[in-house]
Amino acid sequence: MSSIAAYYNGKTILITGATGFMGKVLMEKLLRSSPDVEAVYILVRPKAGQSMQERVANMVKSKVFDRVREDCPNFQEKIKPINAELTQPNLSISAKDLQELLSQVNVVFHCAATVRFDEPLKHALLLNVMGTQQLLSLARQMQKLEAFIHISTAYANCNRRNIDEVIYPPPVETKKLCDLMEWMDESVIQEITPKLIGDWPNTYTYTKALAEYLVQQEKEHLNIAIIRPSIVGASWHEPFPGWIDNFNGASGMIIAAGKGILQTVKVNNEAVADLIPVDVVINLTLAAGWYTAVHRPKTMLVYNCTTGGINPFCWGEIGYHVISTFKRNPLEQAFRIPRAQMTSNYLINQYWIAVSHKAPAMLYDLYMRLTGRKPRMMKIFNRLHKSMLLLEYFTCQSWEWSSENTNTLMAQLSPEDRRLFNFDVRQLHWSEYIENYCIGAKKYLLNEDMSGIPAAKQHLRKLRNIQYAFNTTLLVIIWRIFIARSQMARNIWYFVVSLCYKFLSYFRASSTLRH
Ligand SMILES: CCCCCCCC/C=C\CCCCCCCC(=O)SCCNC(=O)CCNC(=O)[C@H](O)C(C)(C)COP(=O)(O)OP(=O)(O)OC[C@H]1O[C@@H](n2cnc3c(N)ncnc32)[C@H](O)[C@@H]1OP(=O)(O)O
Ligand SMILES: NC(=O)C1=CN([C@@H]2O[C@H](COP(=O)(O)OP(=O)(O)OC[C@H]3O[C@@H](n4cnc5c(N)ncnc54)[C@H](OP(=O)(O)O)[C@@H]3O)[C@@H](O)[C@H]2O)C=CC1
Structure with missing residues (x-):
């Protein structure tokens, strides 16, 4: 006994x-x-x-x-x-x-x-x-x-x-x-x-x-x-395994990453989590x-x-396992496809905050306004940024x-x-633990059913298509505004394209020679 x-x-x-x-x-x-x-x-x-x-x-x-x-x-x-x-x-x-x-x-x-x-x-x-x-x-x-x-x-x-x-x-x-x-x-x-x-x-x-x-x-x-x-x-x-019932510690950030809200976070990838x-x-x-x-x-x-x-296990490794688990077991109604830029560099982090947090939030809120609904994304991001600011002391050292x-x-x-x-935490297998953590957060904290995973995956595919369509439109707009209108920009553009083409031909030729 x-x-x-x-x-x-x-x-x-x-x-x-x-x-x-x-x-x-x-x-x-x-x-x-x-x-x-x-x-x-x-x-x-x-x-x-x-x-x-x-x-x-x-x-x-x-x-x-x-x-x-x-x-x-x-x-x-x-x-x-x-x-x-x-x-x-x-x-x-x-x-x-x-x-x-x-x-x-x-x-x-x-x-x-x-x-x-x-x-x-x-x-x-x-x-x-x-x-x-x-x-x-x-x-x-x-x-x-x-x-x-x-x-x-x-x-x-x-x-x-x-x-x-x-x-x-x-x-x-x-x-x-x-x-x-x-x-x-x-x-x-x-x-x-x-x-x-x-x-x-x-x-x-x-x-x-x-x-x-x-x-x-x-x-x-x-x-x-x-x-x-x-x-x-x-x-x-x-x-x-994976039981959890509040958003404290790392849990809130893990869920925000799974929902595709958190796309960038200030962490030292090599620091111990x-x-x-x-x-x-x-x-x-x-x-x-x-x-x-x-x-x-x-x-x-x-x-x-x-x-x-x-x-020991590092923040970079946690980020990798969180994202890969949520790709296999997505959360319902994600805002964007889960991915995380993890850097301890202030400027790089600010750049990603502007590009992958604030810009999509503003666009989404604009869409909500245009369709007569209440905008809410900017508010969520402001809260997320406040939390990130308070947590970064612990993730950067x-x-x-x-x-x-x-x-x-x-x-x-x-x-x-x-x-x-x-x-005895020597027996703890981190990748398995993080997977159970993410799935536990989905089941116990968000009350999402595992049977909803196929629909959640379908939603991610839809988001990917929206993203491709958006990126293509953006490229066409940039082309129309900047490149098609200026001779110098056109020259630079042709120079870059021909350089890429030459590189490709070179690699193709050298790989044919090797065989
Ligand atoms: C790829 C991903 C990789 C992951 C990377 C992770 C990075 C960093 C992770 C983690 C490092 C942690 C280091 C901790 C070290 C210390 C160790 C200890 O001793 S731990 C004691 C822990 N204590 C805390 O963890 C309190 C921290 N929280 C707070 O102080 C506050 O929550 C604060 C200031 C951050 C935010 O305060 P507000 O007033 O804006 O919000 P509020 O009152 O907390 O929440 C309002 C409602 O929103 C929900 N909520 C909170 N966070 C949420 C979230 N992320 N998503 C959805 N809902 C959330 C809450 O459950 C609450 O719901 P309702 O009103 O009760 O129904
Ligand atoms: N979670 C973590 O990551 C860590 C936690 N700790 C420590 O572990 C302990 C437990 O943390 P955790 O369970 O996560 O925290 P929770 O916030 O989940 O729980 C706090 C508990 O304290 C009670 N409480 C708060 N204020 C009062 C009050 N005025 N009178 C009576 N009860 C009150 C709460 O009751 P109510 O339900 O009424 O609010 C709740 O039961 C804390 O001492 C914390 O410092 C240490 C390291 C990390």
């Missing part, structure tokens, strides 16, 4: 961020591998007009729980939602719920965070730092707590090139910064944010770094471990929870959960993360645990 699965049986777990991408996969794996878990408390807030109960009822119907639903049909009875808002004092948890948590919980998994790169600093601090601080203060009062697992990000210290499994002190004192946020005007905070975050690229990574330091400072007697995943992508195996499958992160998280609770390491362990140092703690943990696992809670 797996020691990890056995450990969680009979235990009471608390998960924050359970409605999020990683939280759902964590909950699913926990309930499936340890069906006798006592209870899984989840902190949920009402959102978008839905009460907490409605949100949870919808969530358990989600496809991600299909496997656990098959294995144990009453799995939802173990899930105990608690109304909470992490940015509010005492997390807005009622006195009754609080009592229950303090007396029952054995393990806490803290996943909740704002992952938006453009989050105003005040809100990012309130949630990612102060929310963590409040949760830690609850954890210290929990009578039966055995482990507290904090999910950070491998990019929390992205202002460094080499990142070890240690906590780096931040440049400011977190408490002083939080005090400042309390009285300072919102517009002033906005203005001084770039100065405050210094060489961090956004408020997300900055506040995650502050949160790590705070966890170390305020851990007291708690058994804590920190997990630092890199760019979390679709699942490798569990619950299904540190994608990590979500199930790998969750397996490591559960293994670390078990290890922290059972072995109680003397110091707080940080686990870098990355692929680059062990099984590489980092090196050490992974000693992660490797040591792997070595401590029994063969059965290593199989059931696999986080």
